[in-house]
Amino acid sequence: MTRVQRPQVKPKNTQIDEEVDERDDKIIARALRWSLVALLLIGAGVGGGIYWFNRKPIVQLPKGKPLVMPAMRDRVAAELPQIPFANITESAGIKFVHENGAEGEKLLPETMGGGCAFLDFDNDGNQDLLLVNSSSWPWAKNPKEFLRNGRGHRRFR
Secondary structure (H helix, E strand, C coil), X not given: CCCCCCCCCCCCCHXXXXXXXXXXXXXXXXXXXXXXXXXXXXXXXXXXXXXXXHCCCCCCCCCCCCCCCCCCCCCCCCCCCCCCCCCCHHHHCCCCCCCXXXXXXCCHHHHCCCEEEEECCCCCCCCEEXXXXXXXXXXXXXXXXXXXXEEECCEEC
């Protein structure tokens, strides 16, 4: 059987190794500093190039004429026509009181208004009237909509 010889290990000189390690650390630190300086310069160059190519040129507007206020023309006072309004709700058969759903807290459904529509839902040729109350919260009493069938001549059933 052959014997494997072990390599002979020389005793280390620790003082020499520490000097070499110190010298290596200084070289690595210098290389790191120069690498950071180079990266910063490259980043500044790339950022400056992007800014340069993306900037918009300043546009000089041509000098125009000075603005002058237009002269006011004389206006004739408008005369409003007299429009007579008459309350015919009772004679037309409309007994509707709008319920706005207000509970006193001024929440969203309380601020919404009602609605009104004239339509012919039964195709009899007479206009029918739909009056809608506002919405209210689920815990409150819900007001009903009001639909009246038109009989013609401003009368509803």
